[in-house]
Amino acid sequence: MLALALGSGAGALNVRVLVASGPQLGVRVPTPAPADPVPPGLGLTPTTPVPGAPDATPPPPSPSLWTVGVRGANLTLNGADAGSPSLYLPPSPGSVVEIGGRTYRGGVLLRAERGTVQGINVVDVEDYLRGVVPAEMPSTWPAAALAAQAVIARTYVAARVNPALPYDTCATETCQVYRGVTAERANADAAIRATAGEVVAYDGRPASTYFSSDSGGFTASSAEVWGRDVPYLIARADPYSVGGPRSRWRLEVGAARVQEVAARYGVGVGPLASVRVTRASVSGRAQEITLTGTGGTALLSGANAGGFIRSLGAASSRATLSGPVGPGTPLVVEGFGAGHGVGLSQYGALGLARQGMTHPQILGFYYPGTSLGLLARGPGVGRPSFAGLRPLPSPAVLARSGSHVE
Incomplete structure (x- = not known):
């Protein structure tokens, strides 16, 4: 299913991208020229033989938009059994397919998976x-x-x-x-x-x-x-x-929201009074957060510390927390950058x-x-390696x- 070839690098590898999934998918494939023989399934061919499957799928409808569903273990094409749990139209030079309403270069692999149809675009890496x-x-x-x-x-x-x-x-x-x-x-x-x-x-x-x-x-x-x-x-x-739209930012988070996020992270210290970054990494990202409430103190560390800040709505965990927390008093989150x-x-x-x-x-x-x-x-x-x-x-x-x- 994967094609890998030597060369300058361009066109060396096909990749398979899951682009859509659902109980049924609309798939439009290239329509063969009138003089060309039309294979079963309008060019979509079973990828594995299925014992007892019919000799051929139903004749292709017109136009070339197919509704692909699932019945039992097999896919269906416009409601008729396709005779296989998977169908594949390989990519060819200049080919395009429509999967779930979006157009892609290359070919398409369709799979029945737990009652849903997976639409997988098979495409040259450079076109991808x-x-x-x-x-x-x-x-x-x-x-x-x-x-x-x-x-x-x-x-x-x-x-x-x-x-x-x-x-x-x-x-x-x-x-x-x-x-x-x-x-x-x-x-x-x-x-x-x-x-x-x-x-x-x-x-x-x-x-x-x-x-x-x-x-x-x-x-x-x-x-x-x-x-x-x-x-x-x-x-x-x-x-x-520097200079990006979120290179520096400030956020105010209400006490109820802070309490809700803290509970999600398993913090049970009662109503919060303060939330502070008590240890940061070399890069300035939160590594430990101390949360103090009426019922005691709790610590969030490592990935949980950064996750807590991001869950508050912050763009990055390279941030500081300041101010007491309470009714009418928001937690102030100030930071830099966006993403991990x-x-x-x-x-x-x-x-x-x-x-x-x-x-x-x-x-x-x-x-x-x-x-x-x-x-x-x-x-x-199918496994890529490298040269030069x-x-x-x-x-x-x-x-x-x-x-x-x-």
Whole structure:
């Protein structure tokens, strides 16, 4: 189901993206030319033989919009049994499909899964990026920032290709936002072409290219946010990530809301009187919060501390808490940045690009100690590996010089 080929990197990998799921899905597939033979299911073919299945699915309706549902273990096409729990139309050059009302490049895999239909877009990784990059970063931003976003988006999905699973990634913020053909923009397309096949690697594997909107002037380490130490996901000053709409913010949260969030985190100290950050990380993110109420004191630490602040409505856990809490007295939350802060800061990439930095320099700053390489054929079927690895520019030199790194 996955095609992986050697080459410059462009067109090297197909990925499977879960784009829609529900009791039934509308799917529109390309209509064959009149002279062409029409395979059962209008080109949608069963992916596995099913004992006792009918010899052919019903003749294709017109137009080519199918309502795909589930009956028992099998899919249905316009109410008729398709004879299989899964149907697949492979991608072909220039092909597009409509799944759940949205248009995508490539082909489609349909699966019956616990009474629902999963619509999975099977698409070349470079075409996939055309629907990701402008959905994750404004396409009006400088070319170097868009190129950096293209590389980390490509790396993110390459790391998740796994033929043993029904799909590799999803289309929402849980994975990467992917909006298909309607998202495509010329500037983003140019950045994808300019970085064709490029990925960030560490120790011969895809790097974990996490990113967030705005580091707030200091990136976070993976250890402080998720309790997992990754050598190239470190806390460091990020003077380039400034000037974004949420680079600095202030929030007032009413006592009832604070009490409600505290209860969600298992705090049972009665009506709260004060809530304070009593320990912060190197990057300034909350690592311990002390909550004092009429019934005693409780501590939230680690990921719970950051989660508590975010649950209050804060854009980032790089924040302070001040003021007593009580009826008519809100908790004041003041902070910097937006998102978890690990890895690349998009507003930082914007700042670096405006200073004339190239995308390898941007990537080298946010993922120190990693390399840039190209997708290539791996030893396992469907698993990507890399060729032409070269170290990314030293972030220490970049930070010290404040200018181009040769």
